[in-house]
Amino acid sequence: MSSNRVVVYKSPGEVAVESVDYPSLEVPQEVADHFGITKKAPHAAILKIVTTNICGSDQHMVRGRTTAPQGQTLGHEITGEVVEAGEDVLFVNEGDICSVPFNIACGRCRMCDEGKTGICLNVNPARAGAAYGYVDMGGWIGGQAEYVMIPYADFNLLKFPDRDQALEKILDLTMLSDIFPTGYHGAYTAGVTTGSTVYVAGAGPVGLAAAHAAQLLGAAVVMVGDMVPGRLTQAESFGCVGIDLSTEGELTDKIAEVVGEPEVDAAVDAVGFEARGHGSGAGEAPATVLNDCMTVARAGAGIGIPGLYVTGDPGAVDDAAKEGTLGVRLGLGWAKSHSFMTGQCPVKQYNRKLMNLILHDRAQIAKAVNATAIGLDDAPRGYQEFDDGAARKFVIDPHGMVAA
Template identity: 90%
Template sequence: MGSNRVVVYKGPGEVEVESIDYPRLEVPKEVADHFRITQKAPHAAILKVTTTNICGSDQHMVRGRTTAPVGQTLGHEITGEVVEAGEDVLFVREGDICSVPFNIACGRCRMCEEGKTGICLNVNPARAGAAYGYVDMGGWIGGQAEYVMVPYADFNLLKFPDRDQALEKILDLTMLSDIFPTGYHGAYTAGVTTGSTVYVAGAGPVGLAAAHSAQLLGASVVMVGDMNADRLRQAESFGCVGIDLTTDGTLEEKIAEVTGDPEVDAAVDAVGFEARGHGADADEAPATVLNDCMGVARAGAGIGIPGLYVTGDPGAVDDAAKEGTLGVRLGLGWAKSHHFMTGQCPVKQYNRKLMNLILHDKADIAKAVRATKISLDEAPQGYQQFDSGAAQKFVIDPHGMAAV
């Protein structure tokens, strides 16, 4: 086992599968040097990747809309089997099938102690918070690969209780690494509860996960807005109301047609910084969704923002947007006493309970996002199809371990 195959960013619109060194029980050198810790990582484990998913956040990099360098390894949505554990790993063992939160967290710092694992202070020299295979996130090798190293394994890994059951339900369980907790976080922090009316902007996988999560939280109606007809049909396939943003009429009018009220109890932005204006031929307008959400959320409502916003976007529409400065109508949100939640989802706050919903047949997240299994060699085609607007969540199965 001298090598490892991984998906690598090769430039705008292009990824390839390349061979790199097999992972070692070591943290990235830049992390070790910055935090003055040993590079050796006896707290880590190496996983044989069972499934790893293509994420919309990956697409931002592959489109050239971040500062990701050519050669950036990809993949932060990881599920795998432990094949090697360091001598300080006590509670996960070889053969365990585990979910890997996309947040890399030390379990020791103030943020981790407060449950804010998305902004761990000890894993990234550039800023609080780290992730596998992502630009400016600490230099950790990506998990769209055959094998991956997971640091602080006892803290980070979520072990599934039964191996056979896990493999049987792997297309659902693979969503625990990111999009299911992220979507749930968006709905939960927006205040969705029993009887809520909810608007979710974006019918990509995170938006669909947020919509399904809103249903689990007891929403009376979940409306999902998008410009992609196939994605809207996917939202409607599990009981949501699709809102077609390419047609005439304001968003408030479209919502009122459904509920009789132009405002909702909670709104979720699952689009992020590549948002477009309304209409079939609308240009990019990165503050559109944030302003939409403030427009349709009632006074005192919450807005969950799992959609990604960045501080470096070389392809932005203007110089301000290139640094993440957007024309947000904050005065409107202030006047309506809205509350907002942004940033990485702290996956560990949610993943165990969401796992239980899956294992006890209370959540059907794979169906909601239309999980579609592909091989590692098919990853470049998966990226192309996803970028073209396919209403699917592509799940890479590097070793043929996932059930059909």
């Protein structure tokens, strides 16, 4: 039996790589018990991890800003090679390299039938929707590992058409598991189209992915707001306009300097619940970005919200925020007839088409997010540097399959 190692959350600010059991073709016991299904999963496959990425959502757990328990396995951005397939898996085979949507979906329920795979009804006893290696998301083992089990493999896996081409472009293709579709979803649901002016809040990896997606959708100008100089420089490296939120001045004025008016056609919140106020040394103010987006979005505009918001935040600034109740100016959004899109991105709605953009050299997502490969044992360092504001997307390469 092969061994397996996985990144686990130990305590706020601390992760470690630990040995766990090699995956089996079984669903978590709590999933089987809750839904009255067999634990045995002939519909599943086991993947040897080719690449697995550190996500800002993981970082929320590692900062102690969720209810994740000690020992929570981590990692939901997974690309891997099939090394074992259950007897009911018909259309993926050993040796196939596949992207894994971070949403775990059964492919059988009403939500999956409607394409809403982020809120599948049959994979999580706690709520609709599940993910690998995440608190309250069904008990599925994380993918920042050497091997991982993928349920409902025929439905969930996106097979790359050519193995050699996939490995050549792996730093781009690894982004299909989450941040590229998530960023695209944020821009698309905000209504970005040909000639749009766009404001993206946050120059972390999801914000950069949303900015690149807005360019692909035809935006005339994409402005990206952040307070970390390196991240603003990264946004500017592929043609965005950096908006420095650490300096004095109103956001509307800074936008007007770029587009000639204090509003935009579409806004994207790629920050989420750990948002901070503007200005040097500003404290945490979790509704800041949502209110900014409503302020700068023109009447009738859309606001995409791929940034994460939670119902349990033990480190929140006040009791209301601890349960996800924020001081959002909903009246402003109502008065301006804004539309809002929240929740997990339904990755399967986008990943195949975004794969085609990558394979045909139309999308340069690895360059946009500054993809940087590290080894599995380097994961703790990657988490620390990411938390310190590194303008990089860390890609874990457990088996040395990423070309130098």
